[in-house]
Amino acid sequence: MRLLPRDEKFFDLFSAVATFTVEAAKLLQELLRADSQRRMAIVDQIKRLEHQADQVTHDVVTRLDRVFITPLDREDIHLLASRLDDVMDLIDGTARRLLVFHAGKAPEGAVLIADVIGKAVAELQVGVAALEKNKGGTVLAACVQVKRMEEEGDSLYHEWLARLFDGQPDPLDVIKWKEIYDNLEKTLDTIEDVANVLESISIKHA
Numbered sequence: 001m002r003l004l005p006r007d008e009k010f011f012d013l014f015s016a017v018a019t020f021t022v023e024a025a026k027l028l029q030e031l032l033r034a035d036s037q038r039r040m041a042i043v044d045q046i047k048r049l050e051h052q053a054d055q056v057t058h059d060v061v062t063r064l065d066r067v068f069i070t071p072l073d074r075e076d077i078h079l080l081a082s083r084l085d086d087v088m089d090l091i092d093g094t095a096r097r098l099l100v101f102h103a104g105k106a107p108e109g110a111v112l113i114a115d116v117i118g119k120a121v122a123e124l125q126v127g128v129a130a131l132e133k134n135k136g137g138t139v140l141a142a143c144v145q146v147k148r149m150e151e152e153g154d155s156l157y158h159e160w161l162a163r164l165f166d167g168q169p170d171p172l173d174v175i176k177w178k179e180i181y182d183n184l185e186k187t188l189d190t191i192e193d194v195a196n197v198l199e200s201i202s203i204k205h206a
Contacts, residue, residue, distance in 0.1 A: 022125050030042055101179075114184065130142065140202060
């Protein structure tokens, strides 16, 4: 039995942004493993996904103004759409920095954190899909996994940030990769923010 009024369009829009984010995260993983010649094309692909996600987020906000009865509280719809879009913006921002900084070969730590981001957004996609079907247990389980991955990513961030300063590193490389690491870590924090919103909505409608 559904506890939420049916409005497939909002859930479809959430799922679309979650799917774009999963695709962008996979491209980010590929980007960090790619040589400099291949990076521009991958960054462009991420930017296209970011534009698509922006359009869908705009559609959510526009629909909120038109629909009288919504399947979730209006503020929850707006917050979930905004936080999902924030994740996409951060992935795009990391990709852009890699290009603008003319960063060289990515440290292993950046690749490892990007892999964690990929797994975390896949869990978000599961949670968003379960929200429509009112599967609270699935939503909460996905949120727990996201939080576990955020902790894993946080540990990697501190470990590999410290490694940047080992020996006598090039100061410019340290500046470049520290900012990229910071952006990766912020991406994981924002993914956890999305999980918190999903968790709150799921509990509210349990």
